Structures are given as C-alpha cells and as structure tokens.
Amino acid sequence: MVSIKNAVSEKMVGKTVQVRGWVYRTRSSGGIAFVVMRDSTGIAQVTVKKGSVPDEDFVSATDNGIESSAIVEGTVAEDKRAPGGYEIRASRFILVGKAEPFPITEYQSTELLLDLRHLWIRSREQTAIMRIKDSLLRGARNWFHENDYTEVTPPIITGVAAEDSTSLFQIKYFDRIAFLSQSAQFYLESLIFSCDKVWALTPSFRAEKSRTPRHLAEFWHLEMEAAWLTNEENMQVQEQMVTAMLHNVADECPDELAMFKRDPAALKKIVPPFDRMPYGEAMQYLQGKGFDMSWGDDLGAVEERELTKDRTIPMFVVNYPKELKPFYMKENPDDPRTYKNSDLLAPEGFGEIIGGSERETDNELILERLREKGEPLENYSWYLDLRRYGSVPHSGFGLGTERIVTWICGLDHIRDAIPFPRTVSRVFP
Ligand code: 4AD
Ligand code: MG
Numbered sequence: 027m028v029s030i031k032n033a034v035s036e037k038m039v040g041k042t043v044q045v046r047g048w049v050y051r052t053r054s055s056g057g058i059a060f061v062v063m064r065d066s067t068g069i070a071q072v073t074v075k076k077g078s079v080p081d082e083d084f085v086s087a088t089d090n091g092i093e094s095s096a097i098v099e100g101t102v103a104e105d106k107r108a109p110g111g112y113e114i115r116a117s118r119f120i121l122v123g124k125a126e127p128f129p130i131t132e133y134q135s136t137e138l139l140l141d142l143r144h145l146w147i148r149s150r151e152q153t154a155i156m157r158i159k160d161s162l163l164r165g166a167r168n169w170f171h172e173n174d175y176t177e178v179t180p181p182i183i184t185g186v187a188a189e190d191s192t193s194l195f196q197i198k199y200f201d202r203i204a205f206l207s208q209s210a211q212f213y214l215e216s217l218i219f220s221c222d223k224v225w226a227l228t229p230s231f232r233a234e235k236s237r238t239p240r241h242l243a244e245f246w247h248l249e250m251e252a253a254w255l256t257n258e259e260n261m262q263v264q265e266q267m268v269t270a271m272l273h274n275v276a277d278e279c280p281d282e283l284a285m286f287k288r289d290p291a292a293l294k295k296i297v298p299p300f301d302r303m304p305y306g307e308a309m310q311y312l313q314g315k316g317f318d319m320s321w322g323d324d325l326g327a328v329e330e331r332e333l334t335k336d337r338t339i340p341m342f343v344v345n346y347p348k349e350l351k352p353f354y355m356k357e358n359p360d361d362p363r364t365y366k367n368s369d370l371l372a373p374e375g376f377g378e379i380i381g382g383s384e385r386e387t388d389n390e391l392i393l394e395r396l397r398e399k400g401e402p403l404e405n406y407s408w409y410l411d412l413r414r415y416g417s418v419p420h421s422g423f424g425l426g427t428e429r430i431v432t433w434i435c436g437l438d439h440i441r442d443a444i445p446f447p448r449t450v451s452r453v454f455p
Contacts, residue, residue: 034111041101047064048063049091054088072116086120093125094122154279162274162275163248165273170225173263180217180228183205189209207228211249211424212354218251219415225250227248240377241440245440246427247424248424249422250267251422255421257368257383264368268430276290296338296339304343305345309321309323312329333371334377344368345361345366353395355367368383
C-alpha cells in the first residue's frame with residue numbers, strides 16, 4: 027500500500043503497488059477504462075482492461091461515479107499520455123463506497139461551494155491549502171521548541187475583553203454571561219511567571235460585523251509572550267519565527283506552492299531583519315502618495331496595500347498613536363503620543379499578519395485607560411495582580427494563521443484559508 031504520489035514515480039516502474047483513494051474522473055470506451063484516482067498526495071491514472079481484472083472489477087471501474095472510493099492493485103508503467111507521465115495498469119479494482127452523483131460539478135457559484143463545503147474541502151486546491159497551513163504551523167512549532175518556548179493551553183471561555191469589547195461574542199455560561207476569547211494574551215501574560223517564554227495556538231473569536239476579505243468570526247491565533255523581552259526583541263522573535271514558517275513550507279510543500287504560483291526559492295530569500303517603519307513615517311509616505319490623512323488616522327487595508335505593494339519581504343510598522351491601539355500596550359518614552367508596538371505587514375500589498383507590543387506594567391496607567399474606555403474594572407482585577415507580584419518587563423504578539431496562508435497562497439478571500447469558515451452570514455456546514 028503506497029501513496030499515489032509515491033506510486034506514480036520513476037522508481038516504481040515495473041513494480042506492483044496497491045493504492046487507496048477516490049475517483050477523480052473516469053472515462054471508458056469498449057474494453058478499457060481510464061480512472062483517475064486521487065488521495066491526499068496527488069492523482070494517478072489507472073488503466074483497467076477487460077480481461078486483465080476479474081469481471082466484477084471491470085464493472086466497478088466503468089460504473090462508479092466521481093468520489094467513489096476504491097482500492098486498486100496494479101503495475102506501474104511509464105505512459106506519456108497520463109497526467110504526470112506514469113500510470114497504474116490494474117490487476118484489481120475494488121469499489122469500497124460507490125458515490126451517488128456528486129453535487130459539485132465543474133462550474134459552481136461561490137455560495138453553492140460554501141453550502142457544500144464539507145464536500146468541497148476534497149478539492150485539490152483545498153487539500154493543498156490545508157497542507158500548506160500544516161507545514162507553516164510546523165515551522166512555527168519547531169522554532170518555538172528550538173528556542174525553549176513552552177506550549178501552553180489557555181482557556182477559550184473568558185470573562186474579559188482582550189481586544190475591542192464591541193466585537194465580543196457573548197455566551198450563556200450557567201447562570202451568568204461569559205465571552206468567547208478574542209486573544210489568549212492575558213492568560214499568556216500570566217503564564218510567563220511560571221514558564222518564562224510561552225506560546226499557544228487557539229481559536230479566537232471576533233464578532234466583526236464588517237464583511238471584508240480578511241476577517242473571519244473564528245480564526246486560529248498563534249500567540250507568544252515572553253518575560254524580560256523588549257519590543258525590539260519581540261520583533262526579532264517575529265521575524266525569525268515567520269522566516270522559519272516560510273522556509274519550512276518552501277522545503278516541505280514545493281508542489282502545493284506551485285499550484286498557487288508561489289516560488290519556494292523566493293520564500294527562501296525572505297530572511298531577517300525586516301524593515302521597521304515608524305507610524306509617523308508611514309503617514310508621510312501615504313500623504314506623499316496623495317492619501318488624504320493625518321496623524322491619528324488608522325491604517326486600513328487600502329493604506330497597508332499602498333505601503334507594501336512593491337515589497338517582497340514583510341515589514342514592521344512601529345509606534346502607532348495610542349488612540350488606535352488597546353489599553354495594555356507600553357507607552358513609548360521617546361514619543362509619549364505612541365506605544366511601543368508593531369504590526370507586521372506581509373508584502374505584495376497584503377498587509378497585517380501580526381500585531382504585537384511591549385506590555386504596560388504600571389497599574390495606574392492601565393486603570394486610567396480602562397476607566398476612559400468605561401470597562402468594568404472588577405473583571406480585570408486578576409490581570410492587575412500580575413503587576414503587583416513580581417512584575418517584569420514583557421512583550422508578545424499574535425499571528426493570524428489564516429492571514430499568512432491567504433498571503434502565501436494568494437487567495438482572494440480569507441475564508442478559503444480555513445476548512446469551515448465562520449463569517450457574519452455563515453455557520454453552515
Ligand atoms: O491585532 P490583533 O487584534 O492583536 C491581538 O489580538 C493581540 N492580543 C495579540 C497578542 O499580542 N497576543 O490580532 C492579532 C492578529 C492580527 O494581526 C491578524 O493577523 C489576526 O490576528 N486577526 C484576524 N484574523 C482573521 N480574522 C479576524 N477577524 C482577525 N482579527 C485579527
Ligand atoms: Mg491588529
């Protein structure tokens with residue numbers, strides 16, 4: 027039993043193999059059937075000749091239907107006409123699960139494909155996206171492990187707003203209310219006092235009303251927090267970790283990347299350090315490009331596209347004005363209008379993939395900012411405790427894993443970077 031990718035290769039020519047998979051397409055004429063089979067690794071043409079297989083197998087090969095599952099046994103041979111240049115000449119074709127007429131045919135609307143997502147995720151494109159995501163995450167996981175970070179498991183149900191309290195999902199929690207986590211940050215901040223350097227991959231939830239091609243209501247958030255880390259060191263961690271992710275996917279997934287016209291060699295050229303551009307400078311650059319904006323205006327998708335469209339390597343925008351960012355960030359002593367923070371923007375016009383900062387350690391400042399926002403202080407008492415018992419300077423960040431996948435694969439919409447997207451209009455399937 028071998029994978030399809032391994033079966034149809036030079037070294038297997040003349041050998042007998044057994045593969046398992048699903049019918050990708052099928053064509054038969056007279057005494058011969060050409061069944062293209064797929065598994066997670068690729069596709070292969072299987073030639074089934076009447077007389078070369080038991081009679082019932084020949085019937086199975088000619089009368090099955092797309093997405094039927096089957097076990098095939100045969101000999102690998104070179105054939106210029108087959109996709110990939112090799113085929114399997116069957117001695118057995120055993121149908122395991124005959125498929126009803128498959129509801130997805132060649133040209134389908136986006137809405138229909140979303141309704142049939144549980145079936146559409148079998149497509150070669152979706153399979154490649156999932157493999158690319160898997161590989162990117164392994165690159166990050168290996169990097170954290172090699173650099174002595176501890177993977178931790180923060181809660182998803184929480185009582186606090188970690189980011190914008192207007193985008194909280196509220197849930198009934200026994201006889202009170204609670205929220206779905208927007209970020210594990212506050213729990214990671216707590217855990218640095220036991221483990222020094224921690225990271226976690228968790229779902230984060232944002233009730234974002236706006237329908238944009240880069241926002242999901244549920245996304246997988248890769249977050250890091252470390253004691254003693256300055257904002258500059260925090261950016262060094264980001265550029266090293268992102269580089270490790272990109273190099274890992276370049277090594278592991280050249281075929282999948284090729285499906286999205288992404289050159290692995292170009293990914294290998296991305297190495298630290300990434301440029302750091304202060305917010306004030308970004309503002310001047312945009313004004314120079316004719317953008318009608320001034321200090322304090324946020325950088326949205328359009329502005330980030332302008333800043334990154336001619337770049338091939340990610341860049342940091344640093345030191346945003348305080349009014350644009352959450353209460354927990356550390357004031358920048360060099361310009362107290364701003365925080366010691368950074369957003370990492372992916373190149374080619376893509377924009378934000380990471381948000382990070384050094385954290386405020388002065389409880390008076392934190393309380394002042396929470397009061398200004400009208401937040402219920404009692405919910406944050408435990409967070410304030412962290413500053414009362416052996417406080418240390420610390421920093422961290424959060425990477426949106428679907429954002430980096432969307433960028434790498436050049437997808438039009440972030441919903442294709444997650445198998446079952448959750449958006450304003452969709453929780454089915
Ligand atoms: O910039 P954000 O909101 O920062 C935080 O949540 C911090 N607490 C992270 C931290 O310091 N631990 O979100 C971080 C990243 C963004 O840069 C973006 O990539 C992604 O999470 N993100 C989303 N991805 C998909 N859909 C959404 N609605 C997202 N909101 C944020
Ligand atoms: Mg952000």
